[in-house]
Amino acid sequence: MRMMRLTGRRAVGEVDSVHAWLRLLAGVLTSTIGGVGMWSIAVVLPTLQADFGVTRADVLLAYTAVMLGAVVGGPVMGWLSDRFGITVSVAIGTAMLALGLALLARELTDSLGKVNAAVNRIRRLKQGLSVLAGASKDDEHGLAAQAKAVAEKLTGIEAVLVDVHRESDRDVLRNPSGLKTRCWP
């Protein structure tokens, strides 16, 4: 019955209807927005390598896993769409994407938390060294000088860590208010 309906002149009109074109447009938009993280990876590969301190081969191994997932997942999603409708496959895709982004957010928050903890530790150490240096001012070549030298080294490390945190804010996180873990001014 359905086959007969699709072979008629009216069936052709239904297939090329405005609703069908709008549905196609919505599908393309969903795929573009949802898949941009997957397809734009080639652009950010050098940044990823630098950020994680890994070789191109290490990064490409992860990317190969992503592509294998896409290749295997495509037919499975197609089968799900045919069997249960497009809503189910889009819902599964959305849930998996949300899970991936949530894991990424947790990883970033953990990393930035480690940087915060290190900066706070440096500041406490510098305060202690400053007290020591102040208490032994007459001891020019001994304790005070040594404390100042160590404090300078700590300042160098602190500058790099603060810089890393600022870069993460600017380049990776953009404006996710929930991920702001900065705890110093």
Add this chain to the structure above:
Amino acid sequence: MARADAEIGKLERLAATEVTAVNRLALQRALEAAGSG
């Protein structure tokens, strides 16, 4: 984050060696001061 990890490693080494040395020196000076006083 590799850069941050490297700097945190430097911090650990500095805390374990030079900061400890300064603390030890300060303690030594305090003990000397207490002994002479």
